[in-house]
Amino acid sequence: MPSQIELLEAALKAAIGRAIANGQLAGSTPESITLSRPKNREHGDYATSVALQLAKAAGKEPREVAAIIVDQLKDIDSIMGLDVAGPGFINITLKRSSQAELVSTIINAGAKFADTNTLAGVRINLEFISANPTGPLHLGHTRWAAVGDSLGRVLTAAGADVTREFYINDRGNQMDLFGASVEAGALGTAVPEDGYKGEYIIDLAKEVVENNPAITSLPEQDRQIAFREAAYTLQLADQQRVLEDFGTHFDIWFSERSLHDQGAVEHGVEKLRTQGHVFEDKGATWLRTTDFGDDKDRVLAKSDGSFTYFSSDTAYYINKRERGFDICIYMLGADHHGYVGRLKATAACAGDDPNFNVEILIGQLVKIMEGGQEVKLSKRAGTIITLEELVEKTGVDAARYTLIRYPVDTPMVMDIDLLKRSTNENPVYYVQYAHARIAAVLRNATELKISLEIQDFDPSQLIHDRENELLGKLAQFPRVVESAAQMRQPHRIARYLEELAGTYHGFYADCRVLPMGDENPTSLHTARLLLCSSTKIVIARALDLLGVSAPERM
């Protein structure tokens, strides 16, 4: 069933179409029409500036255009009032009972109320975090753990077929250094230069030796590899456990090594060569990414024949496309934004459309304040705040919510002291409280044996301003989900939730839901209870899209 906003938009388009058809307006019907909820209640339930946009093409004054459109809208049943205001805005007031039909729509649709099919049939590979398995996940990863997971949920709600993927950088010097560092920890020898430091290295060393006491007596060459592999296994398992506890699930953990083992790197280079963008120079094999706007060409294989990290990246991209993904989304930290040019160019070199097949979301870094000072993070120096530590301090819900509610392209500051001190300053509680509050009302209603059957719903009961406001807010939800999906911005869900919770609290304060004392239940009580119930559905679904729990009690 189309939402009220969609119906209105269609009605407006039809009205403009009629006015053009009968010669009152020149120009063409716009593809989409901006319909907003005015801040000022005197401006009606919905407002549109479409007349202002059409005025020029029509060769008429905006107010005159607005009047023509209004004239074409007069016969629509659900519209109660129409006004031309200010420079040419059209303000629309709807019949309250017609707005209240939304309650039935939501209750019948349940959690699927805001799901759409705008991305139906699109296969999306969503890659995020992709940390080295050489240490615990820290706060930089945490932002993506929350946002990436939420984006996956939002895209799925928009109908996309989403695969969440974690690329394990389990190859190269860093792994060797990691192995050597753990080995040094076990043997009590000096940590190698630029090696990994920190408590966790010692802990890993102990665990490795515990699991395999014979490891220390292996020949030196075998020993370092054995340490590396054992520590890798433990560290990866730790990352997986931490992420699952955080509510972030990956469909695929993709090992960089496996690319090399399967010959995917050679295959990737060949594919690019076929496309005509590979060349040899000074004994090395290059990809001419400058053909597609990159700053400089990139080396695939060094003059000694070994492959670069870049070659893994290209092979991985080609592999994803060959697995059938239409869109590959990369979520990278700001410190990797230099990759954008080469990733886009790589796609173009592979014969793809870099503006469609590849999307790169750059997340600004999270700054941490503790004791009024910025905490500098360095994995190798061992000064890190891990995802796990953050969750211990704030809980999963608060951590996820705080990280998701800001757009990722703005740097954010997390004050650890503030999070430790008073968790109720976090908006997540405000939203969850609204949910728990509704749950309590519904529990009480059940005890009082008041009908919650949708057949007993009388929309004409909901005429209070607060009810109207709440209905209007609920009606926006499908659009919010859709824009969050299209713009890849899950934070919009959180912002909407805060508005919805606020609107509900306002309604709750002014509109008594349950009968007072010995009062008999009426159809007003039932109508309000069903309004509460539909609000609860929307809040729960929105929280679910963020991966945050919707408590029945607080």
Next chain:
RNA sequence: GCGCCUGUAGCUCAGUCGGAUAGAGCACCUGCCUUCUAAGCAGGUUGUCGCAGGUUCGAUUCCUGCCAGGCGCGCCA
């Protein structure tokens, strides 16, 4: 030097395709629980939307230049 991101209230930040008087939370005041969860509601105070031009009916939003901050520019991974 080049590239990306950011600059909005005392603080942390929203602001949809350019729309009406620029918003929220926190903080600070004032009211509201002998009936649904007061983790709440209602009201008050707070602005050079970094600066300067341009585009137009209209700019926080789009364009150009400048200022300030963050990050990145390897045959490293």
